[in-house]
Amino acid sequence: MEMVFYFYSTCCFLVIFSKASTATDTISPSESLTDGMTLVSNDGTLALGFFSPGASKNRYLAIWYNNIPMQTVVWVANRINPINDSTGLLKIESSGKLVLQVQNTTAFWSSNTTVSVENPVLQLLDSGNLVVRDERDSNPENYLWQSFDYPSDTLLPGMKIGVDLRTGLGRRLSAWKNWDDPSPGDLTFGVDLEGNPETVIWKGSEKYIRSGLWNGNDFSGYPNLRWNTIFDDDFIWNENEVYFIQYLKNKSVLSRGVLNQTDSARERYTWNTGTQTWQLFGSMPIDNCDKYSLCGPNGYCDSNTFPACHCLTGFKPKWPERWNTYDYSGGCIQSKPLNCQKGDEFIRIRRVKTPEAIHTWVNKTMNLKECRTTCLKNCSCMAYANLDVTRGGRGCVIWFGDLIDIKQFESDDGQDLYIRVSASELMKKAKVKLGIILATVIPALSGFALVLWYVGRSRRKLKVEVEDKNVNDKENKDENEDMELAVFEFGTIAQATDNFSFHKKLGEGGFGPVYKGTLANGQEIAVKRLSKSSGQGVNEFKNEVKLVAKLQHRNLVRLLGCCIHGDERMLVYEYMPNRSLDSFVFDQTKNKVLTWSKRFRIICGIARGLLYLHQDSRLRIIHRDLKASNVLLDSEMNPKISDFGMARTFGGDQTEANTNRVVGTYGYMAPEYASDGLFSVKSDVFSFGILLLEVISGMKNRGFYHANESGNLIEHAWRLWKEGKPLDIVDGFLVETSDLSELLQCIHISLLCVQQHPEERPSMSSVVVMLVSHNELPSPKQPGFLFCKKPFEADCSSGDYGSSSRNEISLSLEAR
Numbered sequence: 098m099e100m101v102f103y104f105y106s107t108c109c110f111l112v113i114f115s116k117a118s119t120a121t122d123t124i125s126p127s128e129s130l131t132d133g134m135t136l137v138s139n140d141g142t143l144a145l146g147f148f149s150p151g152a153s154k155n156r157y158l159a160i161w162y163n164n165i166p167m168q169t170v171v172w173v174a175n176r177i178n179p180i181n182d183s184t185g186l187l188k189i190e191s192s193g194k195l196v197l198q199v200q201n202t203t204a205f206w207s208s209n210t211t212v213s214v215e216n217p218v219l220q221l222l223d224s225g226n227l228v229v230r231d232e233r234d235s236n237p238e239n240y241l242w243q244s245f246d247y248p249s250d251t252l253l254p255g256m257k258i259g260v261d262l263r264t265g266l267g268r269r270l271s272a273w274k275n276w277d278d279p280s281p282g283d284l285t286f287g288v289d290l291e292g293n294p295e296t297v298i299w300k301g302s303e304k305y306i307r308s309g310l311w312n313g314n315d316f317s318g319y320p321n322l323r324w325n326t327i328f329d330d331d332f333i334w335n336e337n338e339v340y341f342i343q344y345l346k347n348k349s350v351l352s353r354g355v356l357n358q359t360d361s362a363r364e365r366y367t368w369n370t371g372t373q374t375w376q377l378f379g380s381m382p383i384d385n386c387d388k389y390s391l392c393g394p395n396g397y398c399d400s401n402t403f404p405a406c407h408c409l410t411g412f413k414p415k416w417p418e419r420w421n422t423y424d425y426s427g428g429c430i431q432s433k434p435l436n437c438q439k440g441d442e443f444i445r446i447r448r449v450k451t452p453e454a455i456h457t458w459v460n461k462t463m464n465l466k467e468c469r470t471t472c473l474k475n476c477s478c479m480a481y482a483n484l485d486v487t488r489g490g491r492g493c494v495i496w497f498g499d500l501i502d503i504k505q506f507e508s509d510d511g512q513d514l515y516i517r518v519s520a521s522e523l524m525k526k527a528k529v530k531l532g533i534i535l536a537t538v539i540p541a542l543s544g545f546a547l548v549l550w551y552v553g554r555s556r557r558k559l560k561v562e563v564e565d566k567n568v569n570d571k572e573n574k575d576e577n578e579d580m581e582l583a584v585f586e587f588g589t590i591a592q593a594t595d596n597f598s599f600h601k602k603l604g605e606g607g608f609g610p611v612y613k614g615t616l617a618n619g620q621e622i623a624v625k626r627l628s629k630s631s632g633q634g635v636n637e638f639k640n641e642v643k644l645v646a647k648l649q650h651r652n653l654v655r656l657l658g659c660c661i662h663g664d665e666r667m668l669v670y671e672y673m674p675n676r677s678l679d680s681f682v683f684d685q686t687k688n689k690v691l692t693w694s695k696r697f698r699i700i701c702g703i704a705r706g707l708l709y710l711h712q713d714s715r716l717r718i719i720h721r722d723l724k725a726s727n728v729l730l731d732s733e734m735n736p737k738i739s740d741f742g743m744a745r746t747f748g749g750d751q752t753e754a755n756t757n758r759v760v761g762t763y764g765y766m767a768p769e770y771a772s773d774g775l776f777s778v779k780s781d782v783f784s785f786g787i788l789l790l791e792v793i794s795g796m797k798n799r800g801f802y803h804a805n806e807s808g809n810l811i812e813h814a815w816r817l818w819k820e821g822k823p824l825d826i827v828d829g830f831l832v833e834t835s836d837l838s839e840l841l842q843c844i845h846i847s848l849l850c851v852q853q854h855p856e857e858r859p860s861m862s863s864v865v866v867m868l869v870s871h872n873e874l875p876s877p878k879q880p881g882f883l884f885c886k887k888p889f890e891a892d893c894s895s896g897d898y899g900s901s902s903r904n905e906i907s908l909s910l911e912a913r
């Protein structure tokens with residue numbers, strides 16, 4: 098109904114305006130604009146005239162896009178004073194004041210021009226800014242009045258949102274009440290000046306979504322548009338003004354931000370000339386964790402876990418009973434009082450939206466070390482961070498009192514925040530870590546020869562069996578020795594992904610966002626935009642990618658090529674229509690699709706793919722980030738491991754057995770890897786064990802929640818195993834339809850894979866054999882426990898650590 102009317106009214110506009118258009122962009126005091134006439138900007142992009150929104154019959158003076166077939170209003174003058182007939186008339190008085198009136202009597206709306214000039218003229222600029230200026234003023238940007246100072250719901254490029262501190266003029270967006278009524282709704286967007294400025298969306302007078310502080314690149318809480326090719330963001334903060342502004346990178350693209358009352362969101366649209374529609378490019382909120390202070394004071398929100406709210410390290414829920422029933426309003430309180438005199442320490446939290454910055458202090462030149470010292474000196478300072486993260490980090494912000502509204506990101510969005518903890522808290526952690534190091538490193542060293550012997554022996558012994566199993570694996574061997582690597586043009590990739598638009602985003606991996614794309618020939622692809630430059634040269638990168646592209650196996654995702662653009666690197670893969678394993682296993686409805694026999698086939702496929710990486714390929718790849726979301730499913734639900742070779746191609750500094758850059762995901766990492774950067778094929782085996790448990794149980798190791806038990810999935814499985822009821826862990830509906838002996842065998846294998854000591858874990862070739870044979874298996878020993886409930890702790894974080902965990906250990910030891 099609405100649509101019908103809407104098209105009808107659009108048609109009428111076109112008809113009336115094409116007849117009556119004045120085809121000029123200025124009005125002088127002797128002229129006026131009446132209902133039915135339009136003022137068109139010089140390049141024809143925008144027009145000023147009268148319109149009726151939606152189903153309403155009211156008339157409003159407004160600016161809209163002139164050259165597109167879809168009525169899109171960007172500014173309304175008389176939002177709260179609609180005209181009820183078509184006698185509206187806009188004129189500019191000789192003083193320069195704009196007056197909108199009806200039947201030359203009532204002024205419905207007028208501009209607040211205070212200065213008067215001799216030769217005022219009204220002009221609609223190509224930017225969409227309606228300005229009054231002195232025709233003879235030598236500076237054409239000396240506006241007496243401009244519509245950009247009084248925004249409606251739309252943010253146009255070049256528009257400032259914020260406050261002019263000299264005049265007190267505040268510029269905010271406010272949403273339309275609804276489609277038929279442009280009067281202001283309760284959703285507004287502007288700059289919050291309290292404390293350190295940042296942008297905020299308000300609902301009425303309540304904060305609804307904070308952006309986090311501007312860190313020189315973007316707002317720490319709204320990072321997902323960083324990669325876009327359409328516009329640049331900037332945030333200016335000086336003694337004269339504070340404002341947020343966007344610039345178009347390509348002036349011929351139509352792009353607008355809009356505050357949408359219906360969706361309670363700030364949205365960004367770009368005009369698609371092909372489909373002749375507005376395409377959603379991005380929106381805020383992205384998830385629930387964006388909502389202001391969802392987890393209460395000193396809590397943090399991670400949408401990748403369930404439940405999403407956690408207390409910061411050193412804090413505990415204020416009201417535990419309520420917290421356990423998902424009422425987080427009380428937030429968290431210190432678990433042990435800080436003892437300022439005895440000396441406190443700081444714990445780094447990575448990848449967060451910085452907390453609300455009302456009670457803060459800043460210094461724009463201090464470095465991080467001075468910042469830390471400053472914070473340490475003042476007992477009420479609770480946290481500090483860099484003000485600007487560009488060029489290695491500059492400036493200092495310190496927070497006093499409760500830390501409010503922290504969101505944790507999975508990949509390298511957000512920024513680092515350092516939180517004060519008592520020295521005893523840190524000592525506790527240091528002890529735990531030292532225990533782990535002693536427990537893993539020493540046996541690992543003494544067992545080193547044993548490992549070599551074991552690996553060598555088992556490979557020789559099992560080779561024959563394994564090759565038998567793989568007789569039908571046609572693609573198993575390295576084929577296409579001379580295969581040329583496809584290098585895609587940036588333009589091709591940008592076009593295939595609609596300029597990396599938000600709605601093409603498939604997800605966000607440890608190495609950067611992944612977009613779906615369609616090449617001109619119709620082929621569907623997945624494009625991974627690597628998020629941080631490894632500093633590799635173009636040729637090194639190409640060679641590395643070429644090597645990885647040669648790894649071909651039916652259980653590995655096929656790498657089609659790469660794209661290099663400036664210092665950006667992208668990898669192009671075949672597209673997997675069924676997305677990833679986690680989207681089935683952990684989904685309460687989709688999990689029914691995966692019967693036990695399908696799951697078993699998937700498990701065997703993953704094991705074979707991993708075996709190929711470890712042994713049969715010439716490269717001997719250790720995956721280092723095997724997890725459910727890295728196992729993709731093709732149209733026939735065949736599993737394909739993705740992101741293999743990433744650590745190698747993109748991991749930076751590493752040696753055979755040790756790395757300074759721990760990559761991986763909390764919940765899947767082997768203890769010796771997470772705590773000491775020691776990796777081997779056995780750390781992959783550990784991750785495989787976890788994955789196996791997750792596929793069997795339908796529960797995530799990370800974010801595991803059980804009503805009357807603490808700990809994680811492994812501990813749970815181990816407990817049940819020892820209690821002699823291992824099958825209790827199986828996803829309920831599987832039990833009825835499964836081969837129970839096969840299930841039991843898989844649980845047994847998974848527990849062997851997650852054993853504490855790497856040398857005790859089976860190799861992948863053994864695992865492949867164990868899966869299909871029904872031989873007696875050794876009893877599993879104690880699994881590796883390196884699991885804390887708080888991913889912020891140095892050894893339990895998710896995703897990419899980015900730096901040495903060794904350093905953090907030495908830091909903890911220093912605290913003693």
Ligand SMILES: *[C@@H]1O[C@H](CO)[C@@H](O)[C@H](O)[C@H]1NC(C)=O
Binds near residue numbers: 181182
């Ligand atoms: C339109 O508005 C004017 C003044 O606001 C009022 O006098 C008039 O009755 C209205 N006409 C209709 C048809 O509502």
Ligand SMILES: *[C@@H]1O[C@H](CO)[C@@H](O)[C@H](O)[C@H]1NC(C)=O
Binds near residue numbers: 200201
């Ligand atoms: C508007 O003003 C003009 C002259 O200023 C006058 O001739 C005309 O009658 C007025 N119209 C109405 C509807 O009052």
Ligand SMILES: *[C@@H]1O[C@H](CO)[C@@H](O)[C@H](O)[C@H]1NC(C)=O
Binds near residue numbers: 208209247
């Ligand atoms: C004029 O100024 C007043 C207060 O200074 C403000 O509320 C109003 O929105 C302004 N109107 C326009 C059209 O600029």
Ligand SMILES: *[C@@H]1O[C@H](CO)[C@@H](O)[C@H](O)[C@H]1NC(C)=O
Binds near residue numbers: 347348349350
């Ligand atoms: C700008 O956008 C237009 C239309 O989308 C496109 O044709 C043109 O190639 C782009 N220019 C640049 C420099 O990217």
Ligand SMILES: *[C@@H]1O[C@H](CO)[C@@H](O)[C@H](O)[C@H]1NC(C)=O
Binds near residue numbers: 355359
């Ligand atoms: C707001 O969102 C609704 C629903 O998604 C959409 O129909 C409407 O066009 C949007 N409004 C604006 C102003 O973009």
Ligand SMILES: *[C@@H]1O[C@H](CO)[C@@H](O)[C@H](O)[C@H]1NC(C)=O
Binds near residue numbers: 460464467
């Ligand atoms: C900011 O830090 C710099 C460098 O440490 C120092 O010289 C300066 O005095 C500080 N400014 C303020 C206002 O504290």
Ligand SMILES: *[C@@H]1O[C@H](CO)[C@@H](O)[C@H](O)[C@H]1NC(C)=O
Binds near residue numbers: 458475476477478497
């Ligand atoms: C700590 O900082 C607060 C807030 O800036 C200030 O009021 C207080 O005086 C400071 N205390 C010390 C000991 O410097």
